[in-house]
Structures are given as structure tokens and as C-alpha cells.
Amino acid sequence: MNPDRFFSPDSATRNLARDLYQTVAALPIVSPHGHVDPRLFADPDAAFGTPADLFIIPDHYITRMLYSQGIPLESLLEGDHRKIWKLFCEKFHLFRGTPSGIWLTHELSEVFGVDEKPSASNADRLFDSISDKLASPEFSPHQLFDRFNIEVLCTTDAATDMLEHHQAIRNSGWSGRILPTFRPDGVVNLDAPNWKVNINKLSEVSGINVVDYKSFIQALEQRRAFFKSMGATATDYAALTPATAELTLTEAEIIFQRALKGETKADDAVHFTAHMLMEMARMSSDDGLVMQLHPGSLRNHNEVIFQKFGLDKGADIPIQTEYTHNLLPLLNKYGNDSHVKLILFTLDETTYSRELATLAGHYPVLKLGPPWWFHDSLNGMARYFDQVMETAGIYNTAGFNDDTRAFCSIPARHDVWRRTSANWLAGLVVRHIVGMDDAREMIQELAVGLAKRAYKL
Amino acid sequence: MNPDRFFSPDSATRNLARDLYQTVAALPIVSPHGHVDPRLFADPDAAFGTPADLFIIPDHYITRMLYSQGIPLESLLEGDHRKIWKLFCEKFHLFRGTPSGIWLTHELSEVFGVDEKPSASNADRLFDSISDKLASPEFSPHQLFDRFNIEVLCTTDAATDMLEHHQAIRNSGWSGRILPTFRPDGVVNLDAPNWKVNINKLSEVSGINVVDYKSFIQALEQRRAFFKSMGATATDYAALTPATAELTLTEAEIIFQRALKGETKADDAVHFTAHMLMEMARMSSDDGLVMQLHPGSLRNHNEVIFQKFGLDKGADIPIQTEYTHNLLPLLNKYGNDSHVKLILFTLDETTYSRELATLAGHYPVLKLGPPWWFHDSLNGMARYFDQVMETAGIYNTAGFNDDTRAFCSIPARHDVWRRTSANWLAGLVVRHIVGMDDAREMIQELAVGLAKRAYKL
């Protein structure tokens, strides 16, 4: 890998970018939002599995691209792992110019010492060599956590999760800082596949019998307190839209009772979600947990794939998203509340300059999260810097988060962010928009400072 | 014309771009979608006419710009062609920095050897010099077709077209490959101006008496088979929105009967179009013709102009377009069908990174067409590369098509694409995102490979 990768070809800019990058390249990784399984660090027997387990099977970026080119998911998710790996290597050219291509190249090189491009001809050899490494003690999750220089890693955990793995990590005496994040989608979304089962579980784990709206709220508050006691500093929630609107207690109760009876009406779930977003802001104001909102993904667009293979198979597709009107009720009630912190994300880049930067540049409770999912890429970051920063300023943003379940890709993702940050700042310096002294402070903020403060870490 | 035109001023990037461009500059032109009149190549008497006929009168890019600056369409479309030409030359500065300016400059220089900028003072001289050339045998359509090095040129033809010109080309023994494309808008859009006339013509040319929905479908299938027998590999369709939704047979029949009686209700056309898009996908699955969809243009926005001068006078204006929800029914039924190929276009660039790249990066039936119409430009292409390729990868795109009725502009348009492709790839190489070996393969794909495969040519 070239040490100047991703920097502008202009030599003045490149020199400044390199200089700025070097001041943050070795900083510890702060990962305030992601989906790594805490079991990896809790269970002494946990392991990464085969190269296919590590690189392909759980990674919907990879499987969606291969599927789009006519490769059946069966041949990627099922059967012999060496064959899966070989198929992936044969098709490695599909990832040219994509973020997956960049992450994979980084992981292979930096984590596994593989500097060859995967191909049909070296697939077997690479499979063996990576497998050998994965079997060695140096490649245990704990060892890699240290090697990756991770200061803190936040996971995402269902509201009903007992956080046994987090407890086990604490009990183990291991020094790695791994914190849970409270994600109540399964009990808040009335149309969640197993909602009733989840509610029963919520009663069980909270010790509060959820029989009505009031006990539901109490149980949620109990869980938040539990998560907080386990180190959580934040919550997360994914809604189709960021619509917010408070119901009366009576309305909330009526809808909740219908849901309990399995008699949910059309739009009940929509109204309840809009209401619960208000309620989550209220709870944040009370307990100080940072609120994250990830709207705008139409999940499981491909029903055939969902029926056969379930969630998270690369068939979630973004939709247009509106924030200015949708967040009005929430911001009018909590927008000026110094106890609330709300970090907003988007899959609709048109909202960067129009809505999100202008909202975050005014409301004290708001911070804008980094480019998310499909936009967590070189160009996605460049567009974010260009379209957000002039209006919001960097101090109303929340730094970077990797949002990944692929543990070994974490260094690659943070490295891309640090490089693009350095390159963006170098572009400001070289055009005399900010001085190098300012840029040196800004790159520290972008690399770790903003994330730590936004997430209270 | 400068040999490095349109490349980045950065010398490293420019050198790589030039190198990559040179590997495809002389490749034959593959033109899988456009609007050139096949009569040009079928009728031995067909000619390009005057310089005004060639450059101005049929080109809505040109007439719209001149009209926007207060020049009446009458003085551009009617009367003495030398005067029309002169008016155009006087106003040539209006095209500074526009794609039309680039195409015109290329055509004048490369096709007609004119390297002067048109102006009031040289207008007469240029008119004479171009007229002389157009009168010479070297400027016959056949000769230019060979000189332009066109491997295949696809036209766009109404479903009711008998394809006499295509037949005449075949009969003539001429070696040029010109293929029809099936475009059923005139019979599918219930609100098309002459719908009933078109239906009668459909009955006539298909030999199937179209008296109900069932016979309508049979007639369409008959025409598709005929087009296929004449070499067609694709269909095309322009809808205001990409909404798709299947009607029951009964519903379709009721709407169709209302239309036959001239008693169409509000929304009948909308529902019928949404249904017919499903039906076209079904037919594609059956006969293997590639389906193209060009939505999002509000045609004939300026009623005064439409009443006086008719269609295609530069008054079609894009609207916001939604794909994620709209295509859900079609993709749920046909999105995983290995027999279907659907090439999507857009005039709403906000859908590139949000919807189109994410859909094309998952569904095997989808390919994303090149930047269309107003976005067929240097910046339009740069935005397309930047916003599409990271998520879709180049292999889920369909290469380039010129979509033009201006035959002599075809080399200019493909040249712009090849240059911007080379420049984009050079930018990836110089930032160490892909290697030069990869870039060399990618430029071949972008120039011809992707288009040939996407259109089964």
C-alpha cells in the first residue's frame, strides 16, 4: 500500500496532507458506534473462523456485489468455505474502486501480510495462509484488539439483551474497553417481526411486567439504567423516517393495547415510532444517554432474499429522507435542552447542505454523525466535508464511527477517515482558508476528539 | 482542439489519463441507444441538408439555448437556412462551457475541418464551406458511418413501425450494422396524443385485431418478435415516473376498454403504465429483449411552444424521481430473474448514490445507464463516476450511449465519455485506489465492453 494513498495528486496538497495525517495516524482508535459481537472478547473459545467467515459470509457489502453479478447467495453463504473463498477471489475485480476493495486490500496487507491481489490462481494459497494465521495466538480477538490500538469499542445491543458478554469481559479482568449501546428497535417498532416475543423478553429481563404503555416505558427506563450501569453512554434507533410527534398518554395506551392484542392498525407503528422518538429524547434528557438516530433505510427490499436468507443480506435500500419538518416537534421540545445530545445520520446526501448542516449549525442538542454505510467511502467523505462543514463547522459534527460488524476492517476504516480528513484540511490550507496551525488542531478533533466528546467517552 | 482536452491539469493525472485514453481512442463506436433516423442509411437519396438542417433545426439543445435568450423559435425553425445559420453563429458565445459548445466544436473541426469559432463575420463563409462538403460524396451518411468507425448503431422505433428502412438497409447489402429498438410509448401510454390511431395501426401491422387487453398484449408480443427478427436486442420506454404495480387482468381490461371508447378516467393512464412496466419485464423474461426505462421528464412544459411547434423543442423539464419504492413491485417479481435485464436511466442525479447505485449493486437484473440528456456532459459524467461507482462498481453499469438524433455528433459524444472515463480512472490510479493494470482493463469496459454486454450486442 502506498503511504500517500487517497491524497490529492497536487504536490503541495499532498505534502500538507501527509504531514497532517502523520500527526494522527498512530492515535488510538475510538469506535463509538458499531456492530462487532462482544462475544468475540468474552468467550475464550471465540474465534474468527475461516477466511470466508471473516471476509465474506457476514459482510453484506461483499455478498451484495457478488449477488448483483449473478452469483447465487447459496454459493456464498452455504457449503465449503474454501469454495466460497475461491469464488470471491475469482471475482475480486468487481470491487475495483469500491470501499470494500479498499478495506479488503488494507486488511489483507496490514492484518494478514498479504500484498497480492486475490485471484483464481492464488485463492487456495491465500486461504491456507490466512487460515494458518487465524489459528495462531497472535490472531486472537484480544491480541488484535491490542494490535489495532483500540481505546474504546462500542457495540450495539438489543434492549432485551442481558449483556452477559459485556459482563464476562468485565469479570475477566481484561483491560479492553468495550461498551454496550442500547438499541430498542425490537420492542419499539410495533411491526418488528417478533415484537410480542420481544415484549415478553422485556418483561422478563426488566422484572417489570409489561402490560400497558406505562409499564412499557418503565421497563425501557429500567433497561437504560442497566445499560448505563454497564458502561453504555449512548442509545441507537433506526426508523424508516425521522418523523416525530407526541401522542397523548391515552392515544399511546390505545395503540399499545392494540399491539399487545395483535390487532395493530395501519399506521399504528408509524405513529408509535414518531411518539417514541419524542420519548427517547425525554429519557435522554433524564439519564444523559446520547441519542443516535439512523433513518432512511428501506430494509429487506428484496423479499425473495429475505424469505430465504433473512436480514442484512445487502438488500436494504435508502429512501429520500426529510428532517426539517419531521424533527420540528422533537426540536421544539428538546432542541434547546442542555441535557440532550442527538446525533443524526443520513443515507440521503441531499440533506447534508440543505437540512442537516443548517439544523446542526443552530440547535445545541444536535451533532451530525459521519457519512454512513454506502457513503462511508472516499467520495462519500469528500462530499460530506464539502457539503456539511461550511455551514455546520466541524464542531457540530461527531467525528467518525466505523459502524461495522467486521472487526478486522476497523483499522482500515478509521485510516480512510483520517486520510480523507487530512486531505480535506490540506485543501483548506493550500487555498489559504485556514492556517496550518488551525488544521493541526482540527485533525486531532476529527480523528478522536469530536467522537469522544459527542459520545461522552 | 487540444489533444489533452478535458483532462485534469495535474500533470501526473493528465499523463495517466492520456495514456489510458490512447488505448481506447480508436476503438469502434458502439451506440446501443439513440435516435438517428434509419432512413439516412436506407434511402440512397437521403442527405443531411443544409448546415442549419444539420446543426440547428433538429437539435433541441441548440434551439432551447437560443430561445432562452429571447430569439423567437420562428427565426430558428422557419425561413432561409443561411439566415438561421447566421443567427446561430452570432450567438455562438451562448454555448461557452456547455456540452453543445464542446460537441459543435468537435464536429466542426473533426468532421468538417473548420477550426474557427463561428461568428457573425465568418458565418457566410462557414455556411458555404460546410454546404460544399455536405454536397460531396465523402459526406454521405454511409461514408461518414465508415469514417466514424461505428460498429453498431441502434435506432429507436415505434412499436407500430414496419421497419422498412431497416429492411432496406438489410436488402441493400451495405455492411453497416444498424439495429432497431422497440419503443411502445405511443400504444402503451393511454394519454398519448394519437393513441387510438396508434392502436389501429398496431392492429394493422401486427395482423392482430386489438379489441381488448388480451389482443393488445398479443399484438405487442407479435411486434417484439418482429423487431427481434430484424435484429433488435432491446426495448425502450419513457414514463413520467418509474411507478410499477400489477393490475388484475380484469382491472387491466376495464381500463383498456375505457380507453378504446375514449372514456379514460383520471389516473387510468398512470395505473396502466405502472402495470405495463410489469408486463414489459414479463415479456423481457420471455423473449430476452433488454428493457430500458427513461423516466422523469415532464414533456412539453411550455404549452405555447408545444401548440406552435410540437414535440422536442427543448421544453421538456426533469422532475424529482423515486426508484426505491416505485420499483419494489417489479423487482420483487423479476429482480432475481436471470432472463431479465433492465437498464435504468435518470434525470434526477440525487438518486445516483441514494437509490440507483444501491439498487444496481444488489439486483442481478439491473444495470445503470450512463448520464442522460442534460447530464451527458463533462460535469455530469464526473458526478456519475463519483456518486455511482463506489457503490455499484463499474460492472453494474451499462457503459455509454449517445442518445442522439444528431448523427454527426456521435464521435464527439463518445470521445467526451472516453476522455472523462480516462480522467476518472487516472484519478483513481494517482491516488493509489486502483493500479494501472486494473485501470487498463476498466477503460476497455467503459469504452465498449460494458455496453456490448448490457445490450447483448
Added chain:
Amino acid sequence: MNPDRFFSPDSATRNLARDLYQTVAALPIVSPHGHVDPRLFADPDAAFGTPADLFIIPDHYITRMLYSQGIPLESLLEGDHRKIWKLFCEKFHLFRGTPSGIWLTHELSEVFGVDEKPSASNADRLFDSISDKLASPEFSPHQLFDRFNIEVLCTTDAATDMLEHHQAIRNSGWSGRILPTFRPDGVVNLDAPNWKVNINKLSEVSGINVVDYKSFIQALEQRRAFFKSMGATATDYAALTPATAELTLTEAEIIFQRALKGETKADDAVHFTAHMLMEMARMSSDDGLVMQLHPGSLRNHNEVIFQKFGLDKGADIPIQTEYTHNLLPLLNKYGNDSHVKLILFTLDETTYSRELATLAGHYPVLKLGPPWWFHDSLNGMARYFDQVMETAGIYNTAGFNDDTRAFCSIPARHDVWRRTSANWLAGLVVRHIVGMDDAREMIQELAVGLAKRAYKL
């Protein structure tokens, strides 16, 4: 300040940009739209006040950013001005990379000779030094007007304004050219806070008793004639959306009567605004005043702030805006009318390439205004050039306007526009899209020519 600031780091581009910029750097400023208080130039006692009065208190760009970072508006708008100034200096880092940062740096350096970055440690000294300057005769509004080399400055004035300050300027014999602009929002928007009061004032100042729709229209026409007699060449209007739709006289009358009685129904204001936009175009056709339309800002999003501090405190947030359908009625009636000029603005950049450039590139009545408000920035201008110019051409745009109430920031804002224009043109030249001869003409147009013609100045 670096003389090459904001230019591309590429040396070829930078050299050309510098060359082009130097041809317009010293041109007089044409400011066809803004919000400077005419009293500054009419009242011999008018002064800029303290540094806090000048730089902070009236500038919603500044207060919104500070508020977003948790600083109460009370401490920015009330109390000791030296304390306010100090707070601002302490937080000056928040403006890194923002347009405010650029404008402030330019004002401090060019107007006040301050080349230090404001900070806690130099705040007091800067306050004193700027205060001293403001107290000197060289810093009177008249002196600065001359020093800024302003050829013409247009203000924005309510329809009910008697234009006493404009009259006083005329009477004073001072040579500065300051023109009013007719802004009827307060009487046209039925939901304006003091609508009835405004209507009474309209009766009073027009001498026409506004008792029905007909007398309302007459009074507006009277005011337009008065404004025109005082030098106005343009009107301005801010609507939430650009929806246009003509009511019948009866419908308009019924709605107007309801409003007079304080019995406005839901949507009355919306329908009336849509109708009045048609009516304003009709009036423009009659009296030749240029029509400006600024849609898409949801004013006073933060109710708490609005209740405590009123309008224009940085809490106006843009919304998605649609032009193609919304302007259809207006453009079908007036789009081809050679007496009408309509300048469109947007806060929704997605409409640049999709709707605004395509509309302005066709309709002779339309011109596209410069990047507005949050988009009046280096990147906002770059996006505008990239997304608008290929389709509209520069000649369908209206040059620049600073739209500011901060008089001392006017030179800074025009300088940013001239620099970004030069840089954009240099990018065209260096890529051989236009020649340097063309670019030299284009930069003159962008700097002053287009604005003067579009606003009939």
C-alpha cells in the same frame, strides 16, 4: 491575507485564475439585492455602533454558530458589548472553514487593518482598536461606501415603507446610488404576524382604502409605481414554496374577505400566495419591475428562540423545493412574455441541475440567481458553477448579489465570488473547454455585467 487565496493549488490553474481575477478585482461593486439599512446613509447621525453591533448582534450567521455550541443568545444579544465581543473572540475557532470565518477575516484585515486572529487574549485590544476606528470620520457609512467602490446598492423595503431614508439620501445631494426594492410579503402573506396592521398601513400610505381584493391590488400597484419613481428596478418575495396557481376573482375576493375578518381558513394563505405570484408576474409585465423569488426557507423553526428573540436569529431552516410543477402555471402564462423578468433563487441545491438550469435554459423570462444564504460560500459557488452552467450557460444567470445586512462584509462577499468565478473559469481554460479570450469576457459578465442587465441597473 494571501493574494492567491481560494484559487486551485494547481499552478497552471492558479496562474490563470490570478490573471482573470486581476481583471475584475478593482471593478466597482454592483449590489442588486441586500438588506443594508438605508438609514445608515440618510441620517447624518447614523453610525455602526460598537464592534459587537457591527460584527455579532445583527448577524445570524454568527449567532447561530455560537448558539449551536451552547452559548445562550442572551449573552450574545444583551448586556455589555465588550463582553459579547470577548465571548465571540474566545470562540473564533468555531468559524474555521466557514464563510463567516472568511468574511470576518477579510473585514478585519481590509476594513480595519486587523491581521491577528481574534482570541481571548487579544479581545480587549481589538475591541478598543476597532472602536477607535469606528469613531473616526474615515469610518462613516458614506466614507466606507466610497472606499468600498460601490456603484449601486439595492435595499429591501416593505411595500408599506414610505422610503423616507431613500428620499433623504436623494435630497442630501450625496452621490451614492442607493435604490429601494419592493417587498410585499407583509401584506401578501395572509399569515404574516401583523397582516391586518400592515393592510391598514397599506391603505394609509397608498391613499387607497383597502376593503376588498380589487382595492388591495390597486394599492399594491400604487406602491410599485411609487417605488419605481424612487428608483426601484425590482421586487422581491419569499414564499415557503414556489407554488403558483391563479384563483378566479371571486375566489380571491372570498379569501381576502375572510382574512380581513380574521377568519382565514387553513390553506387560505397558501392559495393566496400561489395566486399572488401569478399576479406579481402580471404586474411585472405591466410595470417592468424585475421579479425575484426566494422560496424554501422554513422560518423560525425554533419556537423558543422566536418567542424570546424574534425573527432572523439563525433558526430558519431550508426545505426541499420543487420548481418544475410549481412554476408551470406561471410559466405557461408569462414564461414567453418579453416584458417579464423573473430571477429564481433556491436553498435546495438538488434543483440546480435538475430543474433550475433546465428551466432557465429554456424560458426567456427566467434568470437564475446566485448561490443563496447557506450556499453563498466557496463550495456553494463551486457546486453552482458545476451544476448550473453546463445546462443554463452563464448568460441565463444573474451574476452575484451579496444579500447581506452586514454592510462591512460586502467587499468580502463580492471578492469571494470574483475569486471563485476566476478559479472556475481558469479550470475551464486549463482543460481546454473555453479559450482565455472567452474567459476574459465571461469574468466581466460574472463580476458585474450579468447583474446589471438582469436587474436593469
